Amino acid sequence: MMEQANRILTVLEEAGYEAYIIGGAVRDILMHQKPHDFDIVTSARPNTVIEVLRGQDIQTTDLVGKSFGVVVATLEGKQYEIATYRTERYGADSHRPEEIAYADTLEEDVLRRDFTVNGMAMNRFGEVIDLVGGRRDIKHKTLRTIGNAQQRFEEDALRLFRACRFVAKLDFLPTEDLLEAMPKAFHRVPGLSLERVRSELDRLMLEPAVAKGLDVLVQSRLAECSCRVVENGVAREVPILPELYHLVNLPQEKDFHEFDGWYHTLAVVSHTEPDLTLRWGALLHDVAKGMPTVRAVVNGRLTDRGHDTLGAEMTETLLTRLGYPKSFVRRVAWIVKNHMRFHYFVQNGEANEKKWIRK
Template structure:
């Protein structure tokens, strides 16, 4: 079969990389998720290449090369403003650490390289002319919407148990089912997930929630008893039922956490981020979304909520709130944006009255916590339109109603 790559910009841009490698006497192919997604008709993300050239030979061909995994044959080439991961054709054997092969052997046959990959839908290569190399019938699996391991699924999962999570993630993202023997291996080898660092599981878990077929993936996890190997879920198995309420993709772990913290208030944002070993940024975003949802529960959508909610979290807040309160998330998102545009102030620096103005009014008052407290009150009253954002009006209110007392 031939794939028309003339109308696929990502491949067109990378063609010059392939041609340059071939001009030096080596082979090069498009491989991995970009080929799979092109065949499915999905938007292509990163474009990865496989080549018969070794990392050293690639470094001699291109000027800008980042040696990210030389021992495993992988480098990143910067070319024409893009980054391309290029891996030498290789075969692998023995995986003592359940991730990295003990032995990597560079080979010259692309088919041998494809044999080491996880699933048949990911074991297809594409040349510069659009011709496909598909020794494991990945196109057939795509047509049948099947996730099938390359070769023996028990061996593939033993090599790297994270492939179990990848299988489930592809169910959610692609809407495919898992081929019978591969699914049997998922069910039997689930305990191998205990060998995997939680940070790696977290990446696939997050991607699972980014798919449109989450419920189908959740049911596979339940059927294979995989939740017992996930932080939090191993002690709160009923959370999987809450997950089935989510009708559309969540963008990231912050949304996932804010949803589940609302479902099980005895678990805090800190509990989730600590046990899943997530970043401080995820924790801060999850807290902000959760706090906004709690405020919404008591007060509805008002100016003060919108003011406190970071603009970048408008869509995440809307998505999670939409699920929890059966609201149209798109409409809620638009409502938040409209309110934001009409706010009396968007941050404290836009207030007509600042800390220096307090010092002018109360020059003999020692500086202390009263400044931040009073400015916070002014901020809330202006945003809530109890006070106009006007210097004289705020000054009059401060003098009349809020002279600072003793700390």
């Protein structure tokens, strides 16, 4: 895909316009990873992009929409989004800009973006244009916003969830400024749609350093915010994951658990293969621990008898609230309800887990 992307850059540059690969592809190349797609920015306006590319027999469509200054080109069966330099002004909407204006320079376009590691450009000769310190942050494995962190999050509240996901995707640590700015933008989260938030959560759950991303989500208290769903024209608030925070610093019996309830949960999730059902099951397997109806002290030991059954009920409630399909909810709840049985089979070699599963 790199060769085709460079062809697009060359065609636009030879027509007299600036053009660069931008964002995640540049980051991935610098991190010695294979990019999955290539986004391009240019000084050319959308109609000019279409005219220039079609003049070189490159197929274009208007897949994203001229209102966003984006044209889609197809080369050898692969699609490339080509965006005109732009600036954005945000208003009441928590995610979409209220006004988009074309810009004249790469710098103006870069400064509207979210994180430094996503704000680098590359020309057709492979030279990196880094106006925001992205290379430095890759070297130090740091996630940093471009410009003022609070402003970036208030512009687009979905960036709060993207911050958690990129921490998990890149295995980076967020800056102190980023973490301090997050709660200051929580007032924008209720304007986000449940669909968008759920999509970010699912992507986070499948990332390599999932435990790091989940820790930011919960410890920042972002998980306790609410988003919204619109039904029959009426908006309704939907709590995201408030059930998780009580696990933070939750004591567990030291004879059986090295960590508190939350870090035990993160350890289980991080040792689970990246399957959405399994990782949600791992995240919620102890969600009922510490609840008043199950937490007790018996013979001087902390116990949570029945947390598997109550946890399954809580799992059904929260996943249904988040709009997951019934079949998915049932599978995850089954894992939560039966996770203590798996412990039994690990500890008892003579037990027949296949016979139990067939039941």
